[in-house]
Amino acid sequence: MSEYRKFHENKLKIISLVFIIIFLASIVMLIKWQIFDNQQFIAIANERYKDIRIPSVRGNILAKDGSTLAYSEPRFDVFVWLPELELAEKDQKQTRGEFLVAVSSVLNVSAEQLEVTLISGPLWVNIAEKISLDERNQLLDLKSPSSENYFQGMQFQYVNKRVYPEIEMASQVLGFVGKNTLGEELGIGGIEQYYDGSLRPQEGFESSEIDSFGNLITLSGESAIEPKPGVTIYSTFDKTLQLKLEAKLKQGLLSYKATSLTGIIMDPKTGAILAMANYPNFDPNKYNKVENVDALGNKAISTPYEIGSVAKIFTLSAALDLKKVGPTTLILPNGHNGCEVILPDPPKDLYNIGFRHIALTMTYQEFYDYLQKFGLSSITGVDLAGESIGIVKNSKDWNYADQTVYSYGHGYEITPMQTITGIAAVANDGKRLQPYAVSKVVDAAGNIKEFNPKIVTQVIDPITSKTVSDMLHEVFLNQLIERKYHDLKKYYIALKSGTALIPER
Numbered sequence: 032m033s034e035y036r037k038f039h040e041n042k043l044k045i046i047s048l049v050f051i052i053i054f055l056a057s058i059v060m061l062i063k064w065q066i067f068d069n070q071q072f073i074a075i076a077n078e079r080y081k082d083i084r085i086p087s088v089r090g091n092i093l094a095k096d097g098s099t100l101a102y103s104e105p106r107f108d109v110f111v112w113l114p115e116l117e118l119a120e121k122d123q124k125q126t127r128g129e130f131l132v133a134v135s136s137v138l139n140v141s142a143e144q145l146e147v148t149l150i151s152g153p154l155w156v157n158i159a160e161k162i163s164l165d166e167r168n169q170l171l172d173l174k175s176p177s178s179e180n181y182f183q184g185m186q187f188q189y190v191n192k193r194v195y196p197e198i199e200m201a202s203q204v205l206g207f208v209g210k211n212t213l214g215e216e217l218g219i220g221g222i223e224q225y226y227d228g229s230l231r232p233q234e235g236f237e238s239s240e241i242d243s244f245g246n247l248i249t250l251s252g253e254s255a256i257e258p259k260p261g262v263t264i265y266s267t268f269d270k271t272l273q274l275k276l277e278a279k280l281k282q283g284l285l286s287y288k289a290t291s292l293t294g295i296i297m298d299p300k301t302g303a304i305l306a307m308a309n310y311p312n313f314d315p316n317k318y319n320k321v322e323n324v325d326a327l328g329n330k331a332i333s334t335p336y337e338i339g340s341v342a343k344i345f346t347l348s349a350a351l352d353l354k355k356v357g358p359t360t361l362i363l364p365n366g367h368n369g370c371e372v373i374l375p376d377p378p379k380d381l382y383n384i385g386f387r388h389i390a391l392t393m394t395y396q397e398f399y400d401y402l403q404k405f406g407l408s409s410i411t412g413v414d415l416a417g418e419s420i421g422i423v424k425n426s427k428d429w430n431y432a433d434q435t436v437y438s439y440g441h442g443y444e445i446t447p448m449q450t451i452t453g454i455a456a457v458a459n460d461g462k463r464l465q466p467y468a469v470s471k472v473v474d475a476a477g478n479i480k481e482f483n484p485k486i487v488t489q490v491i492d493p494i495t496s497k498t499v500s501d502m503l504h505e506v507f508l509n510q511l512i513e514r515k516y517h518d519l520k521k522y523y524i525a526l527k528s529g530t531a532l533i534p535e536r
Contacts, residue, residue, distance in 0.1 A: 087232035089191055090261025092205060092222055094270045095470070101195050101205055101223070106161040108188040109170065113154050116184030125175035125182055133173045133182065137166055161190060189234065191216050195315045201273055203329035204307050204415065204468065207315035221329060222468060224416035226264055229472060233259040263473045267303040272296055280310040293330045293447050299455035301484040302464035304413070307331050332413060335421040335444035339531030342440025343386055344454055348499050349401035352491040355392035358498060362388050390438035398434065399426035404490040405453035406463055407445050413466040421445040440531060457499050458525065461491040500525055
C-alpha cells in the first residue's frame, strides 16, 4: 500500500513539475513576444490590418461676391518606420534598393540622398514634408518589382496648408491658421478664430483586413467614418470697397507719417460690414515671418481710443431725444469769451463750451443711459475674434469734469467698431443693429444657415434721428469748397470730424 501511494505521489510530482515547466516557458515566451519580438509582431499586424485616415480640408472663406478669400489644400508629411521596413526586407517582400529608387522618384530626390536620410534617422524618419494628395497616392500605389507587393514601411501624417490668395487684403479680418502647443491647427484672430469650430474638418477613417496575399477581406466587419470638410463661410466683405479702403489707408499713412490707420465701412440699415482694414497689415500666408507683430491685431475692434468731437453726435442726440434742447435752442445766447474755467456749478453769467452746456441739461444718469444705448459700454457682438469693450465709467462714479469731457468725446475710450455702430443708429431711424461679418454658412451637406440683421435696441426716436442726420448733412454741404466735389451734393451724406488723443493708462 505504501509503494502504491509512493508511486502516485511521484506521478503527481512529475505532473506538477511539467506544469511548472510549461508555466515558466509560457512566461519566458510572453516576455520574448512582448519585449524582444514586439516590433516584429507590430509589423506583422500592420501587414494584416490596413488603417487609412481619409483627409479632409478646412472650410473656405468667401467674399460677398463668392470669390475665395481663404481655402485649404491637403498636404502630408511622410515618415518611414524602420522596424517595419527592415522586416519587409527580411521577409523578402522588397529590397532596400527597390524602395529607394521608387520612393525617391516620386519625392523628386536622389536615391542616395534618401538613403542618407534613412541611415541618419531614429526609428521614425521624416523623409518628406507637405507633399500633395496626388504624390501621397503615388507612394501608396508603389509596388516591389520583384514581389509585386506594395512597399511597406511608410506612414503619412495629414497636415493642412491654408492659402490666402488675396495675400494681404483683409488680413486682420480673416486672421490666419496657426498651431497650438500640441501641434494642432487652429484659427487665430478674425473669422478664422471666431468660426474655428465650424471651419475645422472631420477626418475620415477606414480600417480593413487583408489576407496573406494583400487582398481585401470584404466581410471583415470593419466600419468607416466618412470625412467631412469644414463649412463654407460667406462673408459680407465687398472686395472692391475693401481694396479702395486699404489703398486710402496706405496713402494716408504715408502722407501723414502715421503709426497706424483703421477704417470701417458698414451698412447702417443691416449692420453688415462691407469693408474693414488696418494699416500696416500682413500676409497671413507668412504670418510666422511678420516682423511687426502689432500688425497681426485688428485695431478696428480691439484698440479703444478717445473719439473726440465725433462723440458730439451722441451728446446732441441724447439731449434732443429727451427734449432738453431743440433745433432752435440757443446754446450760448450771450456768446463766450474763449477758454473758461470748468466749475461744478457755474454762475449763470459764465458759460462754458457749448457741448458742456448741452450736457448740463441732463443728469449724469440720463446722459450715461444714452451712451449705454449707443453701445459705448458693451461689446458690439461682431463675429470677429478679439473684440474689446473699451472704458466708460459708470454714472455713479462721475463728477462734473467727467460730464464735461464726455460731452465732447474725451475721458472715455471706445473702439472704432463701437463708434461706427453707435453712429449708424442715427442713420437707421434710431435703431442700433448688431454688426456682422458673415452672412451665411453652408455645410458639406448643403445645409444653409443665414444671418439676418438683428436690432439691439431703439436708441433714439426716428424724429430725433432725422433731425441729427439733417444737421450732419449740412456740415457736409458746408465742407464742399472744392469744385471737383460739388457733384457729391446730390447724395445725402452726413459728416462729423473728430480729434482726440489716446489717453495714457
